[in-house]
Amino acid sequence: MSASSIPGRLRRMNKTQKLSVAGISAVAAAALSLSLVPGNADAETEPQAISGAPVIFASAAGASQAKTIQSSVIEQHSTAEQLIKASDSAKAKAVSKEKAKKAKAKAHAKEKAKAKKAASKRGKQGASRSESRTPVFSNNLDGWIKESLSIMKAKGIPGTYDGLHRNIIRESSGNPKAINDWDVNAVNGVPSKGLLQIIKPTFDAYHVGGTPHDQYDPVANITASANYAADKYGSIDNVNSAY
Structure with a gap:
């Protein structure tokens, strides 16, 4: 093979062949470098087979x-x-x-x-x-009048203790069961009854709610009579005789 024919042949190599040649050159360079290392100068270097596997070289840059x-x-x-x-x-x-x-x-x-x-x-x-x-009222004339005044105040019915007491004493002497069976009302069949001697029709008409519907009940009798007197005379205090 002449030197003049090599360039032409290299030009005709394909890519794989060129890479193979480059690889062989690199390996050869590495082998040459190793042969120059001190201590191995006298050792004979035997030809090494070149494989197709990639060769990895450790370096300081790789370690870093x-x-x-x-x-x-x-x-x-x-x-x-x-x-x-x-x-x-x-x-x-x-x-x-x-x-x-x-x-x-x-x-x-x-x-x-x-x-x-x-x-x-x-x-x-x-x-x-x-x-x-x-308040707890006693079951006597004083208690009946006071309880009646309490109810009258709540209902707006005028009257005083003195006015009630005075008329009660005149009409029944304080007896809640008193009854008049001789006057014209008795003759007409509607006798006056209770503490303030009120007849049945008047009691029914002026009965105060919240009290028993009973003429003989002391508080019911007083409040109904006071309610009637307030309507006819302005107040039970203004009554000084039969009404």
Whole structure:
């Protein structure tokens, strides 16, 4: 083969053949470099078979790159752990917040129930005190007049203790069962009855609600008679004789 024919043949090589030649050249250069290493100068170098597998050469740059990759992996692992911890912390805070919210709602409901119970208790106590303040009238002429005056005041019927007492004594001497069976009313079949000697038609017409519908009942008799006197005379106080 002549030197002048080599360039032409190289030009006719395909891409794969060119890469093979480049690889062989690189390996040859590496082998030459190794043969020049001190300590191996006297050793005979035997021809080495060249395989098609890629040749990997360790270098300081490769070691540095490996360390960089390792550091990146460690850093990513650390970041992942931090993200997990942050997520767990957020979940814990959310759970704690929800528990606090439920506890607050429970406490509010408890306070509301307590306030309602206290209000109910105060209402009962108030009713009890109101009942205890309700006057108790004695079952005698003094008590009957005072109870009648209390009802008359509530109903807007005028009259005083003195006016009632004075007319009662004149009409019945304070006897709630007194009855007149001799006057014109008795002759007509409607005798005057009770403390203020009121006849049935008048009692029915001027009866005060809340009292018994009974002419002989002391309070019913007094309040009906006072109601009639207020209508006819302005007040029982203005009555000084039969009315």
